[in-house]
Amino acid sequence: MANLTLVEAVTQALAWELEHDDSVVVLGEDVGINGGVFRATNGLQQRFGDQRVIDTPLAEVMIAGMSIGMAAQGMKPVAEAQFMGFIYPMIDHMVCHAARMRHRTRGRLHCPMVLRAPFGGGIHAPEHHSESTETLFAHIPGLRVVIPSSPLRAYGLLLAAIRDPDPVVFLEPKRIYRQYKEEVPDDGEELPLDVCYVLRDGSDITLVTWGAMVKETLQAADALAEQGISAEVIDVATIKPLDTATIIESVAKTGRCVIVHEAARTGGMGAEIAAQLADAGLWHLHAPVKRVAGYDTVMPLYKMEMQYMPSVQRILNAVNEVLEVS
């Protein structure tokens, strides 16, 4: 059994599917001999050949459009956008075609593709390399949006995403690509999509988050534990469709909720979660729901990027505010 980082778990999942499903192809810029700029496809072209792991010309629209074409004709393309900052031209194809192919053809054609991209800040990257704009995809009917936050979940969720018969946008939190290793059995076992993962049980407050922010949120929960406050931590994992039931069940127990995300505050997934709580969880709530999020500004270049992103302190401030309400 291998001890893997998150990015290595991505590679292991890709390798498993390439090995076991001939219709899977991996394509993107620099995914071949270079193994991807983050090494997420490291060694795959050497192992599976350049007809399965395909270096593309530099053209995102082509990558998205052709993935849709291949998917509709019986293949399972796993396309990579090198960074989320370069995914935007692909949105045209994802919205106008991938997301609605099954629906508009009444199921005659469908689109079993995965669009992978590393996202998020905190690695001192250049301009356009650090944004978190997952909500753009979550807003589109017909797309699944999945974000792993641990090596195990990266492996299991990516397998599930590739096997899913519909398009999945799979966003990888690159700040925690190499944060720690864990045992990831290479058994081809997928993890369920469309559900939240409760990372830590607690009774006083529910902290809801996803992606790299899981790190700060767990740290905040540790700090709270030292003060005798018991925080439940939920990794949303699939941000669309949202597993509202698990979140509401938790809030039914704790009565309080703080949502943490790196993406800009307005219209972020935190807003949707808060709306779901207002709708179906209101009578469980003892205090207002708070969001700790990126500001509604352009993601700063790296000198200031950590100021933009929710810190443990900002999470604790919000928790304290929520706990003060009696």
Added chain:
Amino acid sequence: MSSNVAAFNINHYQFLDPAGNLVGNNQPAIAREFDKLVDYYKLMTLTRTFDKKAIALQRTGKLGTYASCLGHEAAQVAIGATMREEDCFAPMYREYGAQLYRGVKMSEILAYWGGDERGNDFSGPQHDFAWCVPIATQCLHAAGAAMAYKLRNEKRVAVSVVGDGGSSKGDFLEAINAASAWKLPLVLIIMNNQWAISVPRSKQNTAQTLAQKGIAGGLPSIQVDGNDIVACHWAMEKALDRARNGLGASVIEMITYRLSDHTTADDARRYRDNEEVDQAWAREPLLRLRSWLESSGVWDDEQQQALEADCVEQVNAAVEEYLALGYPGNESMFDYMFAELPHDLQAQREQALKELPAQPEGHH
């Protein structure tokens, strides 16, 4: 029945060969304008000195990821030298030689790669575009700038640079198409340095040249030796004149070589042979110009040494300036979002100034 309805050919131009000899006939006058050539050589040397220092700064943790311009100096300086102040430059991310000519400061280039937006607020022509990381998008901004000049009857030209990789993107092809449809005062340069990170030129497509993409869109297009400053200068002047005189846009493919890693975050040894790099060094741009200047009797070892010392001094001064820049201040996250800060951001700004440490941890 069939008849030939279109024919084209792409010429490759070189005037200064890798050994530093003038070759061919019809050599442009610039080949013997030694005052200018010496100036260009000086700036090419400064550009290279700067580049080396920037990489060293990154390696010692004083700079973020940096995209080197090693090997592109002739092409870049030729672009900077032939453009007029009122023309508009829309660069990609490594055209420092052109930008230094236009007045951008080395400390500003460092600020940008040092994670500080103030780097984008650079000196030089204030209408120039900032660095452009989303590949090829700058081509359309340049086309738009050219459209603005055309609509206002201004004798100005927009110039953009795109890579061999970037030439595969729609943005570039759409810029060609628009420039052809509207006869825009635009010069599109394909800086073909043979690599797009790990993807070689041969994997972008099987076209014999990238210049011919311009022909397909209806623009006169040529290829030049991008390591030959004489050829680059000549091609730029021709294209700029044409555009300025209302005759429309052109495409110049400059053949050069990325002698460095793609950026400091890249390790080119993973995907390309040293042999190829060694061969490319034999065609690099500085040495051939120096040879030409020396054999023409306008340059010698003493001047070379003085130049090298001067470049190091200038670069060191720029580094000092960069390192003294300090932290931009948390409020700067908000203050340039809109002409006037809307109420929602006003509230977030207040909260940020209250809840954030004045500087991130570890900043010095």
